[in-house]
Amino acid sequence: MNPDWKEDQPIYRQLRDKVASAILEGSLKEGEALPSVRNVAMEMQINPLTASKAYQELVSQELVEKRRGLGMFVIEGARAKLLQGERKRFLEEEWPEIVARIQALEMDIDDLVKGTGGSKNRKKS
Amino acid sequence: MNPDWKEDQPIYRQLRDKVASAILEGSLKEGEALPSVRNVAMEMQINPLTASKAYQELVSQELVEKRRGLGMFVIEGARAKLLQGERKRFLEEEWPEIVARIQALEMDIDDLVKGTGGSKNRKKS
Amino acid sequence: MNPDWKEDQPIYRQLRDKVASAILEGSLKEGEALPSVRNVAMEMQINPLTASKAYQELVSQELVEKRRGLGMFVIEGARAKLLQGERKRFLEEEWPEIVARIQALEMDIDDLVKGTGGSKNRKKS
Amino acid sequence: MNPDWKEDQPIYRQLRDKVASAILEGSLKEGEALPSVRNVAMEMQINPLTASKAYQELVSQELVEKRRGLGMFVIEGARAKLLQGERKRFLEEEWPEIVARIQALEMDIDDLVKGTGGSKNRKKS
DNA sequence: GTGGTCTAGACCACT
DNA sequence: GTGGTCTAGACCACA
Numbered sequence: 001m002n003p004d005w006k007e008d009q010p011i012y013r014q015l016r017d018k019v020a021s022a023i024l025e026g027s028l029k030e031g032e033a034l035p036s037v038r039n040v041a042m043e044m045q046i047n048p049l050t051a052s053k054a055y056q057e058l059v060s061q062e063l064v065e066k067r068r069g070l071g072m073f074v075i076e077g078a079r080a081k082l083l084q085g086e087r088k089r090f091l092e093e094e095w096p097e098i099v100a101r102i103q104a105l106e107m108d109i110d111d112l113v114k115g116t117g118g119s120k121n122r123k124k125s
Numbered sequence: 126m127n128p129d130w131k132e133d134q135p136i137y138r139q140l141r142d143k144v145a146s147a148i149l150e151g152s153l154k155e156g157e158a159l160p161s162v163r164n165v166a167m168e169m170q171i172n173p174l175t176a177s178k179a180y181q182e183l184v185s186q187e188l189v190e191k192r193r194g195l196g197m198f199v200i201e202g203a204r205a206k207l208l209q210g211e212r213k214r215f216l217e218e219e220w221p222e223i224v225a226r227i228q229a230l231e232m233d234i235d236d237l238v239k240g241t242g243g244s245k246n247r248k249k250s
Numbered sequence: 251m252n253p254d255w256k257e258d259q260p261i262y263r264q265l266r267d268k269v270a271s272a273i274l275e276g277s278l279k280e281g282e283a284l285p286s287v288r289n290v291a292m293e294m295q296i297n298p299l300t301a302s303k304a305y306q307e308l309v310s311q312e313l314v315e316k317r318r319g320l321g322m323f324v325i326e327g328a329r330a331k332l333l334q335g336e337r338k339r340f341l342e343e344e345w346p347e348i349v350a351r352i353q354a355l356e357m358d359i360d361d362l363v364k365g366t367g368g369s370k371n372r373k374k375s
Numbered sequence: 376m377n378p379d380w381k382e383d384q385p386i387y388r389q390l391r392d393k394v395a396s397a398i399l400e401g402s403l404k405e406g407e408a409l410p411s412v413r414n415v416a417m418e419m420q421i422n423p424l425t426a427s428k429a430y431q432e433l434v435s436q437e438l439v440e441k442r443r444g445l446g447m448f449v450i451e452g453a454r455a456k457l458l459q460g461e462r463k464r465f466l467e468e469e470w471p472e473i474v475a476r477i478q479a480l481e482m483d484i485d486d487l488v489k490g491t492g493g494s495k496n497r498k499k500s
Numbered sequence: 501g502t503g504g505t506c507t508a509g510a511c512c513a514c515t
Numbered sequence: 516g517t518g519g520t521c522t523a524g525a526c527c528a529c530a
Contacts, residue, residue: 010504010505010506011505011506012505012506021229024229025229036516036517036518037517037518037519038516038517038518046506046507047506047507047508048508048518049506049507049508049519049520050505050506050507052518052519053505055518060435066517066518067515067517068260068261068513068514068515068517068518069297069513069514069515069516069517069518070514070515070516070517070518071516071517071518072517072518083230083231086230087230087232090226090227090230090232094226095237095241098223099241101215101219102215104146104149104150105149105208105211105212105215106208107212107215109238109241110238112220113234113235113238116220116224116234135443135528135529135530136443136529136530137529137530171530172444172529172530174529174530175529175530178529178530260513260514260515261514261515262514262515271479274479274480275479296515297514297515299514299515300514300515303514303515333480333481336480337480337482340476340477340480340482344476345487345491348473349491351465351469352465354396354399354400355399355458355461355462355465356458357462357465359488359491360488362470363484363485363488366470366474366484385519385520385521386520386521387520387521411501411502411503412502412503412504413501413502413503421521421522422521422522422523423503423523424504424505424521424522424523425520425521425522427503427504428520430503441502441503442502442530443502443503443528443529443530444501444502444503444528444529444530445501445502445503445529445530446501446502446503447502447503501529501530502528502529502530503527503528503529504526504527504528504529505525505526505527505528506524506525506526506527507523507524507525507526508522508523508524509521509522509523510520510521510522511519511520511521511522512518512519512520512521513517513518513519513520514516514517514518514519515516515517
């Protein structure tokens with residue numbers, strides 16, 4: 001549990017995204033407690049303050065709530081919220097850029113998708 | 126011309142990419158002069174030093190050359206070079222991440238591609 | 251009975267103030283027993299220790315007394331005591347701040363009072 | 376410039392409110408630069424990080440914007456935004472509590488207002 | 501010059 | 516036990 005942090009992103013943001021991914025995947029379920037700031041800091045070999053900053057962001061995104069003296073908990077409905085918000089962002093901001101980029105590089109989307117593993121996200125069929 | 130700069134990238138890099146895109150698209154042709162540092166800085170509402178830094182990066186990428194007393198010019202062969210390098214990077218680094226992201230969001234690549242528009246951007250057809 | 255606790259005040263203090271208000275309003279009469287720590291903790295969805303701390307504060311304010319084996323009771327004269335102390339604090343500390351705030355927001359006190367409702371809450375009239 | 380900080384509020388929040396008040400009063404005008412993090416930290420005798428935290432909150436409230444490498448600036452329209460938001464909060468949250476408190480203390484609002492200095496916020500007339 | 505990030509360590513209030 | 520706040524000091528990227 002010492003995820004070599006990337007250089008181009010602050011650690012607290014990477015940790016935040018890690019937690020968000022865990023919620024999305026379901027490995028962190030709604031209502032469940034996040035690992036304590038101190039614990040996660042120990043595991044990840046970072047300063048508690050840095051870990052705390054990651055958690056704060058999750059609170060302000062309303063994915064996580066603080067229960068005083070008890071810890072941080074995944075909010076009910078967090079997963080749906082994440083899914084919805086990220087999809088929106090992807091469709092409106094990221095996807096158009098991706099398409100533009102593919103066109104600029106004069107590549108063919110269909111070829112890319114075929115090469116990826118076929119339709120409906122299955123790896124093999 | 127005040128392209129709201131993104132927060133997660135330094136301005137000079139965004140400007141550099143903007144110029145590279147222009148070369149790729151063909152709106153900046155090989156042999157052609159780049160707008161002067163001063164002009165671009167004015168238009169983009171940025172510090173001339175920032176614009177200069179972007180141009181320097183293009184020089185060190187060997188996409189642009191400085192002709193003393195005349196300005197900066199797109200190198201012959203810049204477009205092909207860009208196309209080759211960027212395609213590689215896209216296929217090896219960006220595309221896999223995009224696919225992973227789409228799967229995490231439980232979306233269907235085929236649907237995305239279909240929704241993107243009937244004009245299939247194939248190089249040849 | 252899950253009164254969304256405010257973030258800027260510890261729960262035990264909010265509970266203490268809640269009880270004090272009840273005494274002031276008369277819904278908790280002098281000589282009457284407070285609900286047991288355990289009960290109030292259940293109702294309010296808080297830790298019994300937190301409820302206990304609130305009650306302890308009321309004891310040290312001499313608004314409530316503990317009768318061993320029986321529970322906590324509102325002291326005779328508690329209401330008058332509260333009324334006197336709180337009025338003083340309100341006039342000296344709170345009211346000036348309120349007036350300053352209204353002025354800072356460029357609002358008119360008279361309008362506020364008028365809008366508050368026709369039922370003028372005078373003691374005598 | 377060593378404002379004895381209150382005990383019951385974190386310093387960074389008090390500093391944030393101080394700046395917000397300055398915007399409201401007009402002593403910090405829209406478009407103007409805030410004093411740098413380092414400067415304000417020196418003046419206020421606090422840690423730069425604490426000052427930074429205060430500024431961050433102002434950014435997330437969209438009262439202040441960061442211009443990279445230049446500093447923090449009051450957003451155009453910040454004052455109106457503050458005025459509107461704070462008025463709303465006051466009317467919906469604070470005022471009802473104040474009225475309830477006055478009634479609980481069996482005092483008369485009109486008397487309070489009269490004692491304060493008359494109508495329309497004038498101190499003397 | 502600007503703000504941002506991170507660390508190590510202390511202290512506190514709340515539950 | 517939990518998270519929050521603050522400090523002192525270092526280093527970095529950006530303009």
